[in-house]
Amino acid sequence: MTRKQLEHILRASGDIADDLEIVVIGSQAILGSHPGAPAELLVSVEADVYPKNFPERWALIDGSIGEGSPFHDTFGYYAQGVEEGTAILPDGWKERLVAICNANTRGITGWCLEPHDLVISKYVANREKDRRFGTDALRFGLTRLEELERRLERLPLDSERVNEILARIRADHRR
Known part of the structure; x- marks a missing residue:
């Protein structure tokens, strides 16, 4: 689009x-x-x-x-x-x-x-296409890992779920 x-x-x-x-x-x-x-x-x-x-x-x-x-x-x-x-x-x-x-x-x-809020919502949804979107946004410099980490702390989710999302973001960032 x-x-x-x-x-x-x-x-x-x-x-x-x-x-x-x-x-x-x-x-x-x-x-x-x-x-x-x-x-x-x-x-x-x-x-x-x-x-x-x-x-x-x-x-x-x-x-x-x-x-x-x-x-x-x-x-x-x-x-x-x-x-x-x-x-x-x-x-x-x-x-x-x-x-x-x-x-x-x-x-x-x-x-x-x-963009950071958008990518966080994509990682919460956790579909393959959403993770690819998040990885590409990081790769092209439209989001920053540090800011994504800060925004994760503000999610209305329990800490276990937030930690799972953080691990996915960090793993995708290393690709």
Whole structure:
């Protein structure tokens, strides 16, 4: 997905949900901080989003421009409407959101996860594609190991789970 495609999704999602603010929590949130992110981080054709002010309207987005919709068929990418609590994130993540608001979004603000918060959520999910994303973000210098370690301490998880995630991050960083 490209930044322009994400901006299109933000515009459409805002119109559908009647909300001027859309939160992006999936991998394509990287486009908020890094519009020209490496191709390895942009392989997904979906953007995981929910309306900031009306989070209960996530299903409207999913049903209108989600996977298999005419929008998806027409453009080759889509919005995955998700619930607000879908991603497990470090405390303070909302204060670190990165805004996208320009002529292409037509007044809709996309609030994208900051890269370290994004990568932490990927490691919590612990799917192979998420670990690959986290490893690539580190390799390309979009995140720093020290900051990931600090953010881990702010996760709403027990210490055993946090230590497991930390071990995975460190192992992937050594690759």
